[in-house]
Amino acid sequence: MASYGPIQRAPNFTAKTSGAREDEAADSTQKNRDYNLSIKFVWPFNVPSTPEAAATRVIRNMGSLGLYYTIFLWIGLYISLIPARKVALIWLVSTSVIVCVYLMLLHDFPNSVLLHKTIDKHFVLQMFAILTVVELVLTRAGLHLLVTLAVGLPIILVHALLWVEGSSLFQTEVVPNVSNELGDEFSSDLV
DSSP states (O other): OOSOSOOOOOOOOOOOOTTOOHHHHHHTTTSSOOOOOOOOOOOOBOOOSSHHHHHHHHHHHHHHHHHHHHHHHHHHHHHHHTTTOHHHHHHHHHHHHHHHHHHHHHHHOTTOHIIIIISOHHHHHHHHHHHHHHHHHHTTOHHHHHHHHHHHHHHHHHHHHHBOGGGOSOOOOOOOOEEOTTOOEEOGGGO
8 A cells, every 4th residue: 555645643541530520621632721922013113212212223324215205205106196287297207217227227227337437326316306496486386395395394204204124124234345256346235
């Protein structure tokens, strides 16, 4: 006969003592056993203890979650422009596409001296932000920008103040720089 299928085991019978009751036999099947169940709930928000700790936490969270905060404001601006300002929305989308193409070029060419050494990424992104503000003002959508910033920035600041960094799912790891055989050094943050 083949050796597959369930394996039947002989049941373990224990001899009853003369003073055993029926409920003790039921306890031996582990149905009435008490279990110590410990569940730890993680709450990712916490009020900082001192003003210095609050300032440090806001600065750290702005650095690590800045991209998500920017996307939050950008989506709010898109939503506010949809019903009334179609031209401003088209300009905002075109500027966003140009910024995305620039960031993809940075990612696709990590060894480019022109993109990484000659042209500063922060300078280019600040120029695109200024261009976006100017085009929103020229298309009479400056009020939408101010309302979006007035609503979004307090939400972002409260989140940055209360968010505990250790509880996030976005853990970053530091990887040392790697050199190839020619001695060129690759930065690990571009990978």
